[in-house]
Amino acid sequence: MASSAGRYWALRLCPGDDLKESLLAYVAKHGLRAAAVVSCVGSLSKASLRLANADRANPNPVRSFEKRLEITSLVGTLGCEGPKGHLHLSVADE
Numbered sequence: 730m731a732s733s734a735g736r737y738w739a740l741r742l743c744p745g746d747d748l749k750e751s752l753l754a755y756v757a758k759h760g761l762r763a764a765a766v767v768s769c770v771g772s773l774s775k776a777s778l779r780l781a782n783a784d785r786a787n788p789n790p791v792r793s794f795e796k797r798l799e800i801t802s803l804v805g806t807l808g809c810e811g812p813k814g815h816l817h818l819s820v821a822d823e
Contacts, residue, residue, distance in 0.1 A: 748773065748803075749816065757809045766816065769803035776820060798822055 738759075742751050756764050775795045783789050798820040805816035 742771070744774070748818075749814070752807055752816075753809075753813055756807045756814075760809065762808055764807045766803055766805050766807065769800055771800050773798045773800065773820065776818070778818065778820075794820075794822075796822060 738755075740752070740755060742748065752766065755761075774797060775793070776798055777791055777793045780790045780792060799822070800818065801821050802819040803816065805814060807814040807816075
């Protein structure tokens, strides 16, 4: 994670930790008004993802997965005020 002041933090989450909630908790605990996720490696045992292919018939489909998923990309922004964050996550299962 990086802040606009150019400081960087490396976070390690434990198995079973909620990825988004853990990132938001870190931002809140350290009083970061704005932060960016610039890189991520790891895996998930479950995920709920809002798909990007929204249209009028299906405005924001959400898919839930309960299996081992490898994180191939995670980028986005986080803050402790206003909207809490905007993350883009890509995962692979094979």
